[in-house]
Amino acid sequence: MKNKYSYKEITKKILENKEEFDDIQEELIHELIHGKVSEDANTVDENKLSIGDKMADKISSFVGSWPFIIVSVSLIIIWIIINISYIIKPFDPFPFILLNLFLSCVAAIQAPIIMMSQNREGDKDRIKARNDYKVNLKSEIIVEDLHLKMDEIIESQKYIMEKINRLENEKK
Template sequence: MAAVMTAKHALGADEAKLLGELRALRRSQRAHAPDAHIPRLTLGQRVADQVAANMGSWRFIIIQSAVLVVWIALNLTAYVRHWDPYPFILLNLALSFQAAYAAPFIMMSQNRQQDIDRQQAANDYRVNVKAELEIELLHDKIDELRGKEVLALTQAVENLTNLLRKSEGGRGD
């Protein structure tokens, strides 16, 4: 325990306090359920995430492309009444309407994801600081053990030297 106290003093008061806080934070996080820190999403957040996920998928792009091709083909051919003749003003209006409503949903989802990423980065930083302080403590403990080992070896060499001198002194008489 004295080695731990010595090593903590080697860190400095501020670093030892920070390490204690980080350890306590980690213990409290482990005490809670793994999903306890995940906030509940509001209806708006769920809708924004769903819209962003769907509009950013290949399925959406393929379906929208097919609808556009059918729309243009029907309005260029004589099979049906031309409800949106070239230059397709109604189609342009529909796509503008879609973009005007999709952009805020996508931005809300991105902003929420940014907040999550920022929180994860802050957690990563705390973990890195804690790891650095823990490694520094380990280095201090190893240095202390090495110092004790060198001291014990030095003492053993002195004892052996004294024994040799005594044995040589006893033979010379």
């Protein structure tokens, strides 16, 4: 008994019902059926990185770490100790206006760099979500095909059992 529905027919069925699958393109369907659909989002993303993107990632990873916090707090404490001691003439006396200006500048530069890195992570998450969607869709198509094949097997078994029963009845 020939398979009632092939992958091509299932693909055609999906493509005919575009309102249900409006964001799926024909080439995606063929890719789903004939090949591996999962991609490594990190590899896909790495290929598009500019020098600025790589720098933003490295800076963000350092700025969001304990070593950065420890170094920053240490430098601030040293700055304050130097400027309140009477050993040398203070270059930024209390209320430490120069220190505040420096910290504000660092924060003003850090914020957009961190946001660039977060935007890239968002892009990577969208790639992962699209990848998950393709894998799930392929799994659904394959499961549907397996259901159809199982139905055909059951029908053929019924047909064979009916023939066997008829032959046994004719022998009696």
